[in-house]
Amino acid sequence: MEAHRYFVIYKPFDMVSQFVSPDKVNLLCDLDYPFPEGTHAVGRLDNHSEGLLLLTTNKKVTRLLFQSEVPHRRTYLVKVKGAMSGETLQRLRHGVPIRIDGGEEYVTTPCHIEITQKPVTIAERSFELPANAPHTWLLITLTEGKYHQVRKMVGAVKHRCQRLIRVSIEDMTLGNLQPGEVREVPEQEFFELLKITGY
Incomplete structure (x- = not known):
């Protein structure tokens, strides 16, 4: 075989x-x-x-x-529109309500999240907003994976996801x-x- x-x-x-x-x-x-x-x-x-x-x-x-039964860590590099405050970061860390299948409200489990810089290995995209437009790069590590979870999480705190890159699994x-x-x-x-x- x-x-x-x-x-x-x-x-x-x-x-x-x-x-x-x-x-x-x-x-x-x-x-x-x-x-x-x-x-x-x-x-x-x-x-x-x-x-x-x-x-x-x-x-x-x-x-x-x-x-x-053992959840596996998934880490995402996320670019969101606007400057994210420390208070908003804390809300995301502790869990925010999002809508999941069937319209049910679900509170996300606590996660690791920090503000970061875009790595030099990640290329800019020609159709993105100008680099000087207000934005924040985040590094988010989850152990769950609801449908469009990261996009819904940042949307729940009034930041639109502009780019989502999975950088690691474990x-x-x-x-x-x-x-x-x-x-x-x-x-x-x-x-x-x-x-x-x-x-």
């Missing part, structure tokens, strides 16, 4: 986390990389989000990573990958960095 393979990619903005779609959208198969048959995304990033996405031929990974990081680039990871290293046991 052929060994499973594991990949980390920087999913670009305006690309869905799928290889096949009935819609006219940018797909993972458009990346310039010879993925083996049976490769699929572990979890997903929405079309307007970018950054770390895991791909593998091992169908067990999604269950082991996102459906396990100890698996983007590193110096640029949009569209792919890095293959050995199996043992893949599971160790993601802190997955019992595989």
Whole structure:
């Protein structure tokens, strides 16, 4: 039996986390990389989000990573419109009410969040607001993943999300990958960095 393979990619903005779609959208198969048959995304990033996405031929990974009893840390670099105050930062740290599926109100669990600078490895985008327009870069680490949670959280405190980049899951990081680039990871290293046991 052929060994499973594991990949980390920087999913670009305006690309869905799928290889096949009935819609006219940018797909993972458009990346310039010879993925083996049976490769699929572990979890997903929405079309307007970018950054770390895991791909593998091992169908067990999604269950082991996102459906396990032990939550896994996910860290996002987020650019929001306007200057965020320390008071607002504290509100986000302690949890804010957001709407989830069915319109139900849900209070987010406490998270780690800090104001940061945009890393030099993250390229500017030509269609973004000018760099001198008021904005704040945040580093947010969650252990839960409700639908569009980060966007809803910053929206709940009156800051519009302008850019959302997943930079790590546990100890698996983007590193110096640029949009569209792919890095293959050995199996043992893949599971160790993601802190997955019992595989």
